[in-house]
Each structure stands twice: as structure tokens, then as C-alpha cells.
Amino acid sequence: MSDSNTPTARQKTALAPDLRTMPDRAARAWTERMAVRHLGGADYAIDSQSGATYVVDAREGTCTCPDATIRGETCKHQRRVALEITSRRVPPPGKRRADCAACGAETFVPEASRPPALCEACNLDSGDVIRDRETGDRLVVAAVTDRRADEVTIEAADTTVADYPTNEGYPADDLVVEVRYLADAASGHSRTYSFPHSRLQRVDDAALVDA
Template sequence: MSRASKTPLAPDLRDCDERTVRAWTESMAVTPLGGGCYRVDTDDDTYTVDVPGHRCTCPDYRYRGTNCKHRRRVAIEITQGRLPAPGQRRADCAVCGHESFVPETDAVPLCADCRLADGDVAVDRETADTLVVRRVHPDRADEYVIEATGASVAEHDTNEAYPADDLVVEAVYLGDQLRNDDPRVYAFPYSRLRQVEDAELVD
């Protein structure tokens, strides 16, 4: 097994300008506010950095228009994975429970390993049928009532082997998706579906 090479995590600050050095070395606390904005608390004051707008409320930016140390600090922490990037929020995954960064607009927080999104292809573990995901519903399988039967997803006889507290995935059969403009949407317990990897689709 080859030995990993030694490398520093921080840049060589001797080659950096003064604002970059301060961004790396000064004590700051950065808090996501949503919408791509972050609060930066320093020893002297509190400022707001707007990443999409490329702005900061500090005097250095307002009067000089510079890429201030606060904007640089936010960029450093996002790049290092310490903060969610604009458009993301920190949340516990609704499936595995691991803390991760998820899209701000997702009603159901799912980490990258558990995420099923509109258009993803999945396979039904019971029938091996191929499905196209429409969305992950926030209701549990024992809460989501199937309109046609009046019973919950958990009560459906083919779902007995799956947890009643599974999230519900709404999906359509691939054949129906290809043949019909308005295919019927079915509801499945999350763990009944296996997401198909891109490599499988190529094969």
C-alpha cells in the first residue's frame, strides 16, 4: 500500500495578502442565515456576508469595495465543508440520521447516499420492475393513505416486510412513463426501492 504524501491543510500564508491571512488566522464565528447569507461574528462586531451578491456589510467592503476578510472566511469554511454552500442547509437525513448538507428547498432532508429525486430511476425489490421517482413524500408509510384502497402504504399486503415508519416514495412505472402523458403514480415504502446507479443504466 502506498504511503500518503504529507501536505498542509492551510495555504502558505507567507504568499498571501493581508486580508487572506486575517481570514485564516483571526477568530470568527460564521453562522448560515439562509438564502446564501452568513453572519460573521468577530471580536469587534457582527457582519453579514451575501455570497450570491458578493457583498458584506463591513466598512472594508462598503467603502473600499474589497474582497474583505469576512467574505474570504465564509468562502474558506464553505470550501472546507464546515458550512453549507448557498442553496443548502445543515440537517439530519430523514433516512439514515446522519448530519449533512441538503438543498434548502427539499421538504424531506436526505443525504447524498439516501437521496432520491424527481427523475431518478429505481427498482422495486419485490417485483424487479423499473420505476421513475416523482418525489419523496414527508409522510410515513403508516400515515400515507392510498386513495384507491383507503389503506395506508404500510397496510398494503406487499409492504408487510418494510418498516411502517419508512418515508413514502411516489413513483411511476417506466413503461407507463414512456407510453402515457399522465402515468399513474404509485406509493412505495422508501426501503422497498433500490436506486439504480448510472453505470447500471449504461449496461
Template structure:
């Protein structure tokens, strides 16, 4: 799933109430009152409300520092708001953080301390995926993915890096490398022609999903 933030990160906002929803008072206030939820990468979220009060809500433990929870032991509007925003993909779930895609900068949610590069679903390929080469328009079959940058991976037959290869120079040198083959194999009387089985290395942003 692709995750995007619909409002600036510092702006408090309210959420629409479904027309067919039958909500109790705390659930309704969780949606109708302007709040800003900030994730820290663990189980605890900061919830800022009007007029600028801030509370810490642990959505996993079901605890909040607000008076409603502390003195009434209630599942307060802050805990409910965090749960809603997680469910709707507005903030990352527990144990995750929001980071930009290394290719297009679209916001994605990844596990805390996970290794770079972080990629959105449009640019995250796996072995066996079919992609389209932007330069040739042809379909390719992904056979390997790498975390190494295009300016770090050399093409021995060309004595240059993937980033330096002529048809790759328009793409970021920082792109991770994807290796792929063109699925059409040319067969001669002696069997498959070796050049048709060649594995090519691409900067990831040179490849797109076939439906793109």
C-alpha cells in the same frame, strides 16, 4: 455531495492552512482566526469573530460591514472566510439553507423555500436508479418517487397504507414513498408473468444503495 458540520453550530473555529499555500495576510487571517459563519438563506452571511464582533458579509455583492471593507474597500478576511466555507461545504451556498434529511437527519443544503421532504444523497432516489431492498436483499429498479408519506399512500390490493403493510412497519410512517419493480421478469409460454411485473411501494428508508 454530502454536507456535514464538523463543529457545533455555535462554536467559533479556525481552519487549517494548506502546507503548500502562498497566502496574503488577509487570506491567512481568514483561515487562522477563529470565526463562526452563519447562513440566512440568501446572499448575506453573519461572521462572528473574536472577541465577539459580528459583521454581515454579502458574498455575491462583495460587500462587508467591517471597517476594513468600508474604509479601505478591501476584500476583507470575512468575505474570504465565507467564500472558503462555501467552497469547502461547511455552510450552504447563496440561496440555500441547511436542513436535516427527513430519513436520517444528516445535514443537507437545499434551495431556500424548497418543498419537503428534504433528502440526503443516500436517500434521494430518482426514476431509473437501482436500489437494494433491506427486507429481501433483492435489487429493485425505481420507477417513481413521491413526496407523499408512507401513511398517506394506500395499497388497494391490501386495503392498507404503505406504512401499515406488514414488512414496512419497522420503517417511519413519515417516509416518502418510492415505487419500484424487481428487475427479474419471469417469462412463461404465454409471455411475461403478470405478477413478476408488479410495482411495489416502499418507505424510502427501506431501500439502500446497492453498494451499502
């Protein structure tokens, strides 16, 4: 997992623009060589072509350069930060770069979020209704843990989640998700069960399969 909160030196680069109809400041946001680093929150440091380093607050719309502080302009640094956020070269405000703990894809997750980091496709929230791919049962997500199927023991069966017979074929290093049966949840039973992440199917996806 890479951590965008650790500012690392980045090579100054120009982005590829179509400049003909652009105002000067907008054009320079594209063409000048700048390096943008996310400092955390909404703050970004910009090493400018001139050699100076400025800090942009992308939420407040401020920059420490003279153009912004003295002339009150939306400067090329603010524009460049917006461009780099849009093109996913840096995390948006309040997010950090992470590798999804389920599929490995690079993603942005809230800075304050606890592990596991999950991409949009793999993310399950507590309370989501999902489907067991094996039985079709409807389940409710209690929690996505950061533990792997071969690390979690199912006490009643004296085996790990990975070795549990109906979990055969799912990865041993699958994340373990704690779920409740929808029928139990409705009747007030609070018992949770441990499932491998990839055995669970979102119901919006499941509805398409059923149709």
C-alpha cells in the same frame, strides 16, 4: 432538524491553517477568532475578533467592513466565509442545514425546498427511473412524500404500505414514494402506487448490481 436561518450565537474560533506562504489578509481569515452565521440566501453575519459584526454577501462578493467598502479589498471576512462554506461549517448560499428524512444524515438542501429533506444519496427526483428491489420492475418516481409507510393506506388492499405483504422487512417509518410502472407510463396510464423508500433502488446503482 436544525434551521440555519435562525441565527444562533456561535463561539468565535480560529481555523487551523498553514500560514507560511499566505498573504496577510488570507492568513488572518484563518487565524482570527470569528463567528460566522448564515442569515439566509447568500448573506452571512461575521462577528469579528474586534467585536464588530459585518455582513458578507457571498454571491455579490461584498462585505460591510471598511476594508471592503472603502478600500475595495477582498477582506478577511469574505475569505473566512468561503473557508467555512468549503469546510461545511455553514450552508452554501441558498441552502439550509437539514437532517435527511430517509437516513438521518446531516445535509444541505435548497432553502425553498419542501419536506422531506433528503441527502444526495437518498434523494429521488420526479421522473427518475428506479428499480423495485423485490421484483426488479422498472419504475418512475412520481413524488417523494413526507408521509411514513405506517401512515399511508393502500385502498385496494385495505392495509397500510408498512403492512402490505411484500413490504415486510422494510421499516414501518420508511418514507412513502409514489411511483408509476415504466411500462404503464410508456402507454399513457397514470396510476401511481405507494412504495417504501428503501425498497427502491436507483438504476445507476442497479446497473452495477446487474453487471
